[in-house]
Amino acid sequence: MPASRRGKTASSCLITGERGAVVKEWGGRYPVALGYPNVYQVGMGNLGFLSMYAILNAHPQIVAERFFLPDGGQKKPPVLTLESGRPLSAVRLILFSISFERDYLHVLEILKYSGLALLADDRQPADPLVMVGGVATFINPLPLSFFADAFLLGEGERQVPQVMELLLAGQQMKKSELLLSLSGVPGVYLPNSARKKSVEDCAPVKIPHCSDLDRFVPTSVVTTAGFASPLSASYLVEINRGCPRGCRFCAAGFVYRPFRNRSLPSLQPIFEAAMENGYRHFGLIGSALGDYPHLKELCSWLVRKGVAFSPASLRVDCLDAELLELLRAGGVKTLTVAPEAGSFRLRKLIHKQLNEEQILTASRLAVMTGIYQLKLYFLMGLPSETVEDLDDIFYLVSKIRKIMLDHRQSKQKSIQLTVSINPFIPKPHTPMQWAAFAGLKSLQEKQQYMQKLLRPLGNVKLEMENPWDAAWQAMLSRGNRDMGRLLLAMVERPQSPRRLIREAIKNSASLFAAQPLDIPLPWSFMQHHTSAETLLHMYQQLGPCS
Numbered sequence: 001m002p003a004s005r006r007g008k009t010a011s012s013c014l015i016t017g018e019r020g021a022v023v024k025e026w027g028g029r030y031p032v033a034l035g036y037p038n039v040y041q042v043g044m045g046n047l048g049f050l051s052m053y054a055i056l057n058a059h060p061q062i063v064a065e066r067f068f069l070p071d072g073g074q075k076k077p078p079v080l081t082l083e084s085g086r087p088l089s090a091v092r093l094i095l096f097s098i099s100f101e102r103d104y105l106h107v108l109e110i111l112k113y114s115g116l117a118l119l120a121d122d123r124q125p126a127d128p129l130v131m132v133g134g135v136a137t138f139i140n141p142l143p144l145s146f147f148a149d150a151f152l153l154g155e156g157e158r159q160v161p162q163v164m165e166l167l168l169a170g171q172q173m174k175k176s177e178l179l180l181s182l183s184g185v186p187g188v189y190l191p192n193s194a195r196k197k198s199v200e201d202c203a204p205v206k207i208p209h210c211s212d213l214d215r216f217v218p219t220s221v222v223t224t225a226g227f228a229s230p231l232s233a234s235y236l237v238e239i240n241r242g243c244p245r246g247c248r249f250c251a252a253g254f255v256y257r258p259f260r261n262r263s264l265p266s267l268q269p270i271f272e273a274a275m276e277n278g279y280r281h282f283g284l285i286g287s288a289l290g291d292y293p294h295l296k297e298l299c300s301w302l303v304r305k306g307v308a309f310s311p312a313s314l315r316v317d318c319l320d321a322e323l324l325e326l327l328r329a330g331g332v333k334t335l336t337v338a339p340e341a342g343s344f345r346l347r348k349l350i351h352k353q354l355n356e357e358q359i360l361t362a363s364r365l366a367v368m369t370g371i372y373q374l375k376l377y378f379l380m381g382l383p384s385e386t387v388e389d390l391d392d393i394f395y396l397v398s399k400i401r402k403i404m405l406d407h408r409q410s411k412q413k414s415i416q417l418t419v420s421i422n423p424f425i426p427k428p429h430t431p432m433q434w435a436a437f438a439g440l441k442s443l444q445e446k447q448q449y450m451q452k453l454l455r456p457l458g459n460v461k462l463e464m465e466n467p468w469d470a471a472w473q474a475m476l477s478r479g480n481r482d483m484g485r486l487l488l489a490m491v492e493r494p495q496s497p498r499r500l501i502r503e504a505i506k507n508s509a510s511l512f513a514a515q516p517l518d519i520p521l522p523w524s525f526m527q528h529h530t531s532a533e534t535l536l537h538m539y540q541q542l543g544p545c546s
């Protein structure tokens with residue numbers, strides 16, 4: 001079968017299993033291809049991406065169609081839009097929504113499979129504009145600087161409609177003039193003009209945030225039957241955004257500041273409409289759901305409605321018997337909590353202010369309520385981490401395991417403890433952006449150590465991220481514009497991307513080391529809610545890190 005037909009067949013198979021897809025006639029409308037640079041199953045569980053789809057298609061003059069990274073093994077089919085099966089070269093604007101840095105490479109691959117020039121400077125006036133947004137870019141967009149015509153940095157609810165109005169009005173303008181006309185929109189960053197400047201000379205870009213969450217509620221506007229990710233099997237609703245806690249390593253906690261909550265009256269009609277459409281399972285989305293002031297009220301309302309729901313991760317200090325009972329009644333079988341470190345010393349250092357008693361109490365209450373599966377997240381490779389800190393992960397897991405075994409309602413009930421230990425990645429715009437990445441050798445040794453400790457424990461499943469993958473993520477997180485050269489080489493020599501990554505990782509000691517405090521970081525032109533001075537002050541307060 002020819003490649004183009006193979007691509008069309010795959011697209012039509014996907015869309016026939018969907019609910020909520022928008023199929024518009026193109027005639028006279030401004031066509032946008034909205035892409036998630038990973039496979040369909042991953043993209044369809046992403047609320048940011050789905051929100052953009054809703055926002056764009058709400059405009060009568062715009063037709064927005066989705067595309068994803070083709071999932072064709074070595075033989076990649078061409079990238080076509082899902083709704084009408086057109087190639088990306090047929091639209092006026094290609095807009096990527098990116099949540100994870102590791103998908104940066106996929107942006108280049110998609111452009112390549114679409115027959116478009118990778119470098120923005122090489123694209124012709126008739127080619128579509130290429131714009132990039134999503135949380136990964138408002139953490140650090142720089143590795144994609146050579147490839148994007150514009151970045152849309154920040155929360156897009158108000159910004160994207162403003163950009164679209166300018167694009168609609170400027171259809172007869174030259175590309176360079178059109179891009180310049182966007183520069184007044186908050187959060188728009190034009191990498192072409194910035195490329196010629198040093199970090200110090202880049203004009204500051206203030207990152208916009210949505211001030212009134214009640215005006216727009218991100219939900220699963222398109223759902224898929226039985227094919228996509230576990231997340232997209234539920235109807236997702238964003239409850240709140242940001243987090244008031246300020247753990248020093250957490251990018252979500254800083255780039256989504258200030259912490260904002262939706263009112264219950266704005267959420268209930270959304271749930272009710274979805275229930276009327278037959279949805280019976282809801283995913284409650286928010287980085288700080290436990291801090292949502294109406295959480296119990298919302299959960300008990302959902303229980304009374306007879307639907308199931310599952311929350312994103314919850315802080316143990318927000319869990320009490322009443323909330324756990326509501327979660328159980330809502331069908332929650334697994335509780336996800338993130339102590340992040342085994343020792344109180346390290347938890348205190350990163351401002352994850354939880355004591356052991358709180359963690360153990362929450363575990364006991366959960367199992368007494370009838371929730372027998374717990375997922376625990378830990379970080380490895382935090383600055384100043386010692387073998388004793390790793391031992392403390394083992395002791396904490398052992399104590400939780402014993403509590404779960406001792407307090408289950410009957411000996412016949414089996415328990416499952418999943419322990420996920422992931423390398424610490426220093427993230428831009430957090431106080432720990434200056435801290436060192438632990439490095440491959442150290443992480444490999446620590447992983448072996450943890451495997452020896454935890455593998456013998458029954459009922460405990462251990463998950464650990466490959467240190468090479470973590471190192472690659474660390475490079476992309478703190479990379480500057482030059483990282484684009486490596487991405488380009490990887491796409492141009494696709495036979496050896498792993499070898500290129502491994503070579504680059506070996507040559508990136510300075511990127512992994514603690515960063516000097518007196519030199520502006522490459523992304524310092526971006527102004528988030530927390531100033532660079534405040535971040536530095538927080539970092540210096542950490543003591544052993546700095």
Ligand code: SF4
Pocket residue numbers: 243244245246247250252253287288315
């Ligand atoms: S780790 Fe969790 S509690 Fe801490 S700032 Fe991030 S979202 Fe908030």
